Amino acid sequence: MVKRKLSDVLDGLDEGKRQTFWQARLLEMQLLLKEKKYSALARRIGDLLESDRVTGRIKPSKSEANKNRAE
Secondary structure (H helix, E strand, C coil), rough: CHHHHHHHHHHHHHHHHHHHHHHHHHHHHHHHHCCCCHHHHHHHHHHHHHHHHHHHHCCHHHCCCCCCCHH
């Protein structure tokens, strides 16, 4: 319970930073789209998804987890 409360408090502190982070990423992607740099945009989106998986923000699906264990 203490862990959850601490997590909630820390999330509240970081809330403004997260919006700024994602706003910056979205503006970057919008610029790539306007410049018609589709492959760079696809790579950037892939990089962001991978970083979310590595940091644990996004949990891999069970099929992906099983696939990774098999390798």
